[in-house]
Every structure is written in structure tokens, then in C-alpha cells.
Amino acid sequence: MDFATWDDRIEKFRIPALQYRGLVEALKGSGTEVNDKAKDFAVQPFEKVGDREPLKHQAEALTAWIRGNRRGTVELPTGSGKTYLAQMAMRATPRDTLILVPTLVLMHQWYAELKQNFFGVEVGLLGGGSSDRTPILIATYDSAAIHAEALGNRYGLLVFDECHHLPSGFYKSIAEYSLAPYRLGLTATLERSDDKHKELDTLVGPLVYSKKPEQLAGGALAEHRIQQIRVELSAQERGRYDELRAVRDSFLSENNIYLGTLKGWQRFVMASARSKEGRAAMLAHREARALAFGTDAKLRVLKELLVQHATDRLLIFTDDNAMVYRVSHALLVPAITHQTKVKERDETLQRFRQGVYARVVTSRVLNEGIDVPEANVAIVLSGTGSMREHVQRLGRILRKGEGKLALLYEVVAADTSEEGTSRRRRGEHRDTKPHPSSRPRLDSKPLFDAIEDDAAPLSFEDL
Numbered sequence: 001m002d003f004a005t006w007d008d009r010i011e012k013f014r015i016p017a018l019q020y021r022g023l024v025e026a027l028k029g030s031g032t033e034v035n036d037k038a039k040d041f042a043v044q045p046f047e048k049v050g051d052r053e054p055l056k057h058q059a060e061a062l063t064a065w066i067r068g069n070r071r072g073t074v075e076l077p078t079g080s081g082k083t084y085l086a087q088m089a090m091r092a093t094p095r096d097t098l099i100l101v102p103t104l105v106l107m108h109q110w111y112a113e114l115k116q117n118f119f120g121v122e123v124g125l126l127g128g129g130s131s132d133r134t135p136i137l138i139a140t141y142d143s144a145a146i147h148a149e150a151l152g153n154r155y156g157l158l159v160f161d162e163c164h165h166l167p168s169g170f171y172k173s174i175a176e177y178s179l180a181p182y183r184l185g186l187t188a189t190l191e192r193s194d195d196k197h198k199e200l201d202t203l204v205g206p207l208v209y210s211k212k213p214e215q216l217a218g219g220a221l222a223e224h225r226i227q228q229i230r231v232e233l234s235a236q237e238r239g240r241y242d243e244l245r246a247v248r249d250s251f252l253s254e255n256n257i258y259l260g261t262l263k264g265w266q267r268f269v270m271a272s273a274r275s276k277e278g279r280a281a282m283l284a285h286r287e288a289r290a291l292a293f294g295t296d297a298k299l300r301v302l303k304e305l306l307v308q309h310a311t312d313r314l315l316i317f318t319d320d321n322a323m324v325y326r327v328s329h330a331l332l333v334p335a336i337t338h339q340t341k342v343k344e345r346d347e348t349l350q351r352f353r354q355g356v357y358a359r360v361v362t363s364r365v366l367n368e369g370i371d372v373p374e375a376n377v378a379i380v381l382s383g384t385g386s387m388r389e390h391v392q393r394l395g396r397i398l399r400k401g402e403g404k405l406a407l408l409y410e411v412v413a414a415d416t417s418e419e420g421t422s423r424r425r426r427g428e429h430r431d432t433k434p435h436p437s438s439r440p441r442l443d444s445k446p447l448f449d450a451i452e453d454d455a456a457p458l459s460f461e462d463l
Contacts, residue, residue, distance in 0.1 A: 020179030041096035041156040064209040071205030073185035077213040078395020082186040095156030099138045104128045148177040157182040167196035175203035181463040189388035221398040224406035230414040231297035244288035251281035292416040293382035312377045316361040319382035336362040378408045
């Protein structure tokens with residue numbers, strides 16, 4: 001066994017917890033009798049997952065995960081029912097289950113839904129002042145990482161919501177210290193700019209199923225349209241912008257730094273800390289970026305769009321808090337940023353859902369995890385080149401409704417670096433080639449009967 005190493009201190013072989021399943025399968029496959037004192041998780045009677053039938057893509061995703069030996073990642077757009085898919089996986093793999101989420105808001109959303117859909121099994125929380133020991137435990141990544149060693153042998157199924165967070169140094173311990181043989185990763189967009197998403201193959205399992213928003217539009221998700229609006233900088237803004245870019249570009253050229261890659265940006269950050277010229281170049285870069293993101297022309301276009309969509313429920317996204325507060329003060333729009341107190345944020349979102357507020361402006365707080373099904377129009381005034389951010393913001397308006405057409409407006413400053421940023425994220429987003437495992441693989445048998453037939457007896461029933 002390549003993953004076992006001899007430890008002279010205790011005169012025994014050691015393996016990482018992550019390799020637990022491989023060890024058990026190897027031993028049993030060779031006919032070796034196993035006295036397993038490592039695991040401390042149990043089979044649970046998960047009898048009910050709501051009353052609704054799974055959608056086609058949910059059934060396909062679950063089958064693909066089952067056929068991947070209950071290890072793997074599923075990539076589905078926001079609003080397509082990843083939480084319900086996880087509940088289906090729990091029913092198909094009835095073991096003590098640990099669910100990992102990035103925020104307290106998501107933790108409480110999961111808790112409310114699982115309490116409603118699972119009967120006879122206690123659901124608990126780890127994080128935000130709670131520290132439960134329950135067969136179903138929902139934990140934030142932060143809290144689970146702190147308690148990774150104590151949690152390591154207590155759960156047979158791990159569900160990683162927004163699993164692209166997992167490969168960070170601190171969070172990786174959750175997966176590495178756990179012997180859970182079954183693992184499900186959920187995300188709307190798998191890629192990370194640092195390529196660490198490739199580590200998910202080891203920590204969770206490979207990508208087993210993927211669908212893009214376009215592939216589910218008109219079915220599981222609302223039909224949608226994306227429209228780019230280019231605005232011109234004023235003569236004064238253009239003069240200042242060009243001046244700032246010249247300062248930055250001169251420094252980059254002299255130091256052979258190219259910003260087209262993450263490594264190039266990292267070199268720029270390091271170089272900016274080493275000299276007065278580097279610092280000036282970085283300040284010029286930031287001011288030019290802020291100028292393009294916050295040009296007055298964008299506010300004029302925003303006013304026109306708010307009039308045009310006066311009867312719609314609308315979200316406004318910016319890249320930075322300064323623009324959020326500028327929009328909020330100029331147009332009297334409720335604002336949510338990371339500085340907004342939790343109680344105030346929840347109250348604002350509740351009023352938005354109830355229709356008391358018709359629009360909300362935010363920076364990145366609503367990119368991930370917040371459920372706002374009433375929104376049908378999004379206006380992006382600024383953002384990054386990240387495909388994840390683009391898909392997340394689009395996902396905020398894609399939840400299906402009767403006759404709903406979701407509209408996303410992207411307002412871009414013409415002839416600035418923002419245009420290149422927009423092209424990168426939109427170019428990536430248009431690549432809708434389906435993952436091979438997204439093809440239908442179900443036969444005419446009932447869903448859960450088919451799943452049980454596909455289960456491997458050694459890797460499932462004996463663990």
C-alpha cells in the first residue's frame with residue numbers, strides 16, 4: 001500500500017485519514033479481516049427528502065455521483081437546486097453527515113431546510129456560538145477547520161457547499177483529517193485563479209457532473225439575457241485615466257511585468273513594495289481602476305435603467321464599497337456591504353423579498369449563497385474578470401418564475417482595462433460545452449432503485 005508509512009516511534013504503519021477508504025477497500029479486497037476501530041459514524045434512517053420529485057439534472061447529477069463511488073464534485077448554477085441534490089445524496093448514502101458552508105447565513109439557510117425535510121434525525125450547528133454533536137451537522141468552514149481533528153472520524157458523508165473554498169491552506173485540513181469515505185462537492189463555478197481547484201480531485205473527488213446556466217435556461221432556471229452597455233469617460237476623466245495608465249505601464253515595462261496572469265499580478269504587488277516608483281505605479285493603477293469603475297456616465301445610465309425597470313425587482317452590483325455608498329446616497333437605494341450589520345442586512349433582504357424595497361445595491365456580499373428569488377434584473381456597474389463572480393451574480397436572478405425573463409446589464413467604461421476584464425469573463429462564460437458526464441444516464445427505473453443497483457457493495461455497504 002503506497003499510502004502507508006512505517007512509524008518507528010510506535011512501531012506501526014500510519015496512513016493519512018484521507019486514505020482511510022482506500023486502505024479498507026484494499027484490505028477487504030485481499031480477503032484480510034478488518035477490525036475497524038477508526039470510524040465512529042453510523043447508518044441513519046434518512047426517510048424523507050421533501051415531497052417534490054427531483055428535476056432531470058438533479059437526478060442525472062446524483063446518478064453520476066453514485067457511479068463515481070460516491071465521491072466527486074457537481075458544478076451547477078445558482079438556483080438550480082444544489083441543496084436539494086445534497087439531500088438526495090444523503091438519502092442515498094444514509095450515514096452521519098457533515099455539511100460545510102462558507103458563511104453563517106448559508107449555515108442557517110441549510111439548517112432551516114434540513115429541519116423541514118428530514119424527520120427523526122437531529123440536525124445541529126457548529127459555528128456562530130453553536131457547538132452541537134448531532135448525526136447531521138452543519139458547520140462553517142472556519143469552525144470545522146478549528147475542530148477538524150475532533151470531527152475526523154464522526155461523519156461518513158461530507159458535503160462541501162461552495163467547495164471552491166476548500167483548497168485554501170486553512171480549510172484543507174477539514175478534508176485531510178476526515179476519514180469520511182463519501183464526499184460531495186457543490187459549486188456554481190469550479191475554477192480558481194490560482195488553479196488550486198485541481199486539489200479537489202484528491203480532497204473531494206473529480207468533477208462528475210456539470211451544467212452551465214444556458215443549458216438549464218427555460219427549464220430549471222429562468223430564461224435570461226445579458227446586455228453590455230458601453231459608456232464613455234468624460235474628457236477630464238479620459239485625460240486623467242491615460243496619465244495614470246502611462247505611469248503604471250512605464251513601470252511594468254521597465255520591470256518586465258505582464259498583468260495577464262496571476263503570477264504577473266503577484267510580481268507587481270511585490271515590486272510595488274520595493275521602491276518609490278513601484279508604489280507610485282500601484283497607486284496609479286488603483287486610481288485608474290477606480291476612475292473607470294466609478295465614472296459619472298455609469299450613474300447616468302443607472303438612472304435610466306432604474307426608470308426603465310421601475311416595476312422590476314432589481315439588484316445593483318459594484319466592485320467596491322465606495323461606489324455602493326455613492327449609488328445609495330445619490331439614488332436613495334438601500335445598501336448592503338460587508339460593513340452592514342447582520343441584523344440590518346437581514347432586515348433589508350426581508351424587505352426586498354416582501355417588495356417594500358424594489359432595489360438593493362451591494363458590492364460582493366450577495367455574490368454567494370444569499371437566496372433572493374424575487375430579483376429579475378441585475379445591473380453590474382463593475383467587477384472582476386472572474387467567471388465565478390459573473391456566474392454568481394447572474395445566478396442571483398435566475399431562479400425560475402412564471403413567465404420570468406431575467407435580465408443582466410453589464411455597464412462598462414469604453415477603451416479602459418475594464419473592457420478587457422469584461423471580455424475575459426464573458427468569453428469564459430460563453431464556453432458552454434457540456435461536461436461528458438452531463439449526458440442523461442438514467443433508465444426507466446425509479447430513481448432511488450436505480451441508485452441502489454449502481455452502488456458498489458464493498459465501497460458502500462461495508463463502510
